[in-house]
Amino acid sequence: MNTTSKRFDKALKKLYAAFHNKTLNPENCKQCAVGNILDNNDSWQYMTDLHGSKRLNYVGLVHQNLGRRFNGYAPIELLTIEASFLEGCGYRLGKTYCHKPDYYKNQDILFNGLNAVVATLCELDGVKNVMDCSSLFDYELKDDFNLQHA
Template identity: 55%
Template sequence: MKTPKRLEEALIKLYNSFHNDELNPECCTACAVGNILDNFDSWKHLSNSHGSLELSYVGRVHENLGRKFNGYSPLELLETEKIFLEACGFKTPLCHYNPKPKNPTDKETLFNGLCAVVSHLCALDNIANVMDYSKIFEYEERNPVYKFDVIYS
């Protein structure tokens, strides 16, 4: 099965932002959606609250016109950001009095957020979760279902 272009591009951007320490859930240009949208912050106008699924007037107009941003609709982007924030330990929508993680840019925190986002993005495109490694551990009658060539150097 071929990976849709929007998914492939989003995964590459998220992978690079994670490994280059350019992922920050509290920054609209460096969060999951900010990275998917090339580090622009214009997407924040799709909602009145960061982490909300309620489209603003601008968001509703774009959604009703069928506009896509790097392949994603406004509502898909808001869903993605909400999933990212909540998987990172934030209570959404973001507000100064809502709970948040002690260190939002901790690698483990960000990894948890990215796992949830990747799962969501794959589901949007009806693709099996690319981060699901459980298949490689499947076995039948004490033998692995999938075999790998292991090269030792």
């Protein structure tokens, strides 16, 4: 049984609401994945110098080294969450650039980003991905594959 943390449950509820209310936007620091997790606050953006970067700047390092948490997440975790959202939405992230794709507001693309974020949230909490449905289709392979071709 997967037991999730309070931070995970709260984050998932906020992201679910944002997705269905069409207020999930990778180009708005208050409406992106982390912006929604942080109650539509954009102060987290000052912890890095580049949109989509997983590298903390001086401000981010100070918060990280002081052990600060924002709705349960450390600064480096927030940057990891946001990078996974952007990558899931089709952004190309580099050390010095962040290239946004066309149609980044398309609901299908936003769902892909949301799916990536949920996988990251699960990984951060050390639980199995709650969006993974592969076990529903799990089946036992037959020893003799050639039987079906006989």
